[in-house]
Amino acid sequence: MESTTTIMLRDLPREERPRERMLRSGAEALSHAELLAILLVTGTRKESALTVAQRILGQTSGLRQLADMGIEELIGINGIGPAKAVQLKAAIELGRRMAVSRVGDRVVIRSPRDAAELLAEQLRYLQKEHFVCLFLNTKNQVIAQETLSIGSLNASIVHPREVFRAAIKYGSASIVCAHNHPSGDPAPSPEDIAITKRLVESGRIVGIDVLDHIVVGDGHFVSLKEQGMM
Known part of the structure; x- marks a missing residue:
């Protein structure tokens, strides 16, 4: 039986991890999946936060559908519990409010x-x-x-x-x-x-x-x- 190897964030060189890349190069240098991984903080027992983020974006057809999902829908995705769902919705809502905020x-x-x-x-x-x-x-x-x-x-x-x-x-x-x-x-x-x-x-x-x-x-x-x- 063929075995598969899961690469966790801790297995990556420190300079390639999303948080370290953001500190070094700024948020604009990160991919959608890397930014999402930072919000998720942790992955699952078998997947890193980055792998979970990539899978979520694939399942939801990108950021548009993700932004429109409710908390219960987010919880239905493997790797997202109530705490992570709330974190994601809070981040999405902040982004929306920033988009329309005026000075x-x-x-x-x-x-x-x-x-x-x-x-x-x-x-x-x-x-x-x-x-x-x-x-x-x-x-x-x-x-x-x-x-x-x-x-x-x-x-x-x-x-x-x-x-x-x-x-x-x-x-x-x-x-x-x-x-x-x-x-x-x-x-x-x-x-x-x-x-x-x-x-x-x-x-x-x-x-x-x-x-x-x-x-x-x-x-x-x-x-x-x-x-x-x-």
Whole structure:
């Protein structure tokens, strides 16, 4: 019977280990697997952290799907327990927040592009549709952001009641809605248009304007307001 030899991190020369390489050359010099291995800290009895990281990236088809996985899904991967799953989700969330963080005053939404630039990097890589709202004050400054649904965008998932309950909670004067198309094509679907019109009508009733609905694709976006679809 043919035997296999597993190379553990301790078997590698110190200068080739991910942590040592980062200290020497900086984080940008590391591969996705090496960065992931540092977050995992340890591997399994039979695999090094780097081997586990390589396997995870292979199983999840890369970073995009990994970023979209929930904690329970991560725990289902061999080599990831609850502690490691939480560490990974924390790192992913920090990355998302860094991508949209701004220095100084609150972000002001003056155009569809402002909203798209704020949300695109969060949404463009997700493998499921995420419906997000930006909640604005009377000066069109963003006072809050919340993901209100995850999954296929339809009337049963995105309900005006949930949207405006959140808007009232934050004391919003207006809102901008956005969601991603995992296909990468931001062209609005008939469902997107129908939901937008329903939200606009509900907003008129409660006195909170729906300024726009942005559909984010891979590197592109569509404003339903600009397209005259709301």
